Amino acid sequence: MAVESYVTHECDVLVIGAGGAGLRAAIAAAEAGCSTIVITKSLLGKAHTVMAEGGIAAGLGNLDSKDGWEVHFADTMLGGQLVNNWRMVELYAHEVIDRVYELERWGGLFDRTDDGLIMQRAFGAHSFRRLAHVGDRTGLELIRTCQDRMVHTAGAECLMEYTLTRLLKNGDRVVGAMGYNRNDGKFVVIKAGATILASGGWGRMYRHTSNSWEGTGDGAAMAYEAGADLLDMEFVQFHPTGMIWPPGARGILVTEAVRGEGGLLYNNQHKRFMLEYDPVKQELSSRDVVARSIYKEVQAGRGSPHGGAFLDITHRGAEYIMRKLPSMYEQFHALASVDITKAPMEVGPTIHYTMGGIRVDAETAATTVPGLYAAGESAGGLHGANRLGGNSLGDILVFGRRAGVAAAEFARTGGQTREVHEREVEAEQTSLFDPLDSRHGWTGRENPYHLHEALQAAMQDDAGIGRSEASLQRALASILELRERSARMRVVGRRVLNPGWHTCRDVTFMLTVSEAIVRSALRRQESRGSQWRFDFLEQDAKQGQVNYVSRRDGASMAVEAVPLSPMPDNLVKLIPRSRFYDPAKLPKGYLQPDDLPPAAPKETFA
């Protein structure tokens, strides 16, 4: 007998998350004839996808005819330092082209070339001008287009402002999920033939983050609890350019499109320091490199007044800036009282994206648990050790669709049993209700917001842009201590729209995901991509041949090194087609210069 009655829904495919990946998955599942429920913690259309500004990377070759999926593949693998899942990258580079044209046929807008084709802009570590975009609001355009398509697709339904907290299993299989309606606090159980996690990444456990309140890692934590593997959790992307002043705006993203459109980075001696750190790609180097360069400049005493660098686009002229970067103009004007057509922006690294995530099969987005799928930022593998800008909007469309198609197929063929265990529902209700239970009293109570702030301090200081064995051990100790304290979280009020109560579960999820980040970062004793170990500054060829996988082992977390599968010859041959392929600087791992043909003559920008 359940603690309290609950509302039950049933569907063929349950999609958790209504950003680009969730919406694209829901459209695919509904079009395949499945009744589909999409769950969002917020209102529809507010997901993190709206924050993506720069564009969708796709080898359309509209400006640079030498571009194509092959070069996009090579750039993405090199950007990810070769620990990406090569099959995912191959599928992605192929299919993202179709997804861009599909979006246009659904009513999405893109800026145009002179002859009316989709315009493409340059971006960090992409060999060619590749990002299909509309001004600096491409993510908003993508989500609005998919949102509208989903709303008008028969069979798809969206439940807004629900939080799901636990995947329900029957035997080995996931048969749905449960949680609560945020607005009335009532418990809900959703029985489903197949479940797709499209729940985004996790950045809220860091102090300086471009993530909204939603980025608490619910999907990864729930998948972990259900027994799924988490992959590459140590790889957390610092976007090099976040706002750093005023304090309230700290962490808000400054799009890479500023550099794509010609923005230059200076230190306090008015020196373009990127010319030193990466003479080839300069300001358009990959994000890990630019973020570290800014950090090093600050450490060397050459930072801007508030501990960052200057990003200057004034030389492009006011008219151009207002047309190509209108929302950046507005953002700095409103929040920092800076006119970016006249003065440089002050920027510094901010947590932006998580390359790691739920381990999935490349073709189907299936996790290691039957009936459970994952796509978009919540899944791992595509981006390796560092994501290139523009590859996330493509990722969510390509793998959102693949997850939707595969989950629909599973729901039809293998997902008939949808019985949930009442005991499991009851246990989860009790656990959710605990922080509100007045019988505990207030002695020794912990405020969930203050635990969250303590976690942010620990992760920012000790598991941030640079890490060492000592700092990571400190972070781990903090996490374990906070986990103990989290058992005493207490909040006032009832369940109707009670943000303190909501935060309790967020903290629990963030602790799980933080532990995976720290434990994986401890295991990877090398610097690669976004993982920068002060005590292991070099890449290690051996560790370039493995991914680290975290999974639940009883009550504790185990991290295992899993060898990469060897890349087939036809793909190996593509690697040198990147403009940034340099045999001497090939990421250390299973591919070495001897395995590869010499670099082709470099293409130049038109």
Place this chain on the structure above:
Amino acid sequence: MTISDAATAAVDATSPMSEQGMRDPGLTGDTITLNVFRGTPDDQQGDVTYQVPGVSGMVVLDAIHYIQHNLDTDLAARWNCKAAKCGSCSAEINGRPALMCKTRIDDLPGGPITVRPMKAFPLIKDLVTDVSRNYEINRAIPPFTHAPDDGTPWRIRQADIDRLYEFRKCIECYLCQDVCHINRTHGLLDRFYGPRFFVRVASLEMHPKDVLDRTEQTRDEGGLAYCNITKCCTEVCPEHIHITDNAIIPLKERVADKHWDPVRWMGRRMFGNRDNDTQPPTRSPAG
């Protein structure tokens, strides 16, 4: 040794990362007083006063977060991006519909700041209202529909994109729906699409590849004629969309062209009604 080597060497491998300059909390020494509406439909407590320490450049949403973290964990407010890109944190600040994340405290006159929920929508709790009607309207508007084609890449002029881009900037904050007196004073959202969805219809109608005609529906079901172009919506739009001038007036002109053009009217009288238009439109109830 290059700059980068020197900088790497400068990093102390064992000390916690000293984030130079990053710890400056920017406290101004001022105390900000906020009167925030609290309550549910059954239990309206009215404005509750909170005192919050001032921080340089802080926005109203920062103050709300301070309250949630330190003074009252039960204060409900919607927010997401905190960068004026998602349109979640709409409220009425000192009586004016605005985004909390974009309203700087140093831009407001001194003295207590009043923060209340949007008035045109039913209250759920504290600063959160039920905006679901907007999603129903969106569902009722026929989606983008293009003519069958051969699937080759489309060619569209940049000028067409520029014109539509203004409408596509909409972040669905619903401040325009809130400020509009048709909703706010007359409570007619059940028969009025409102500014946000006139923008939506305009963006579809003006898309060079769209083939549907939504003007009839916008006139009848959408209550386009209720709008008497007071431009309040344009004034509160955080994206500075010229809602009235660029979306609503052109739609009104399309309706007028179709139904009030004397040549067409004569044509209908002489050759019968090809537009399925049984009678001339009635006068706008809003005058």
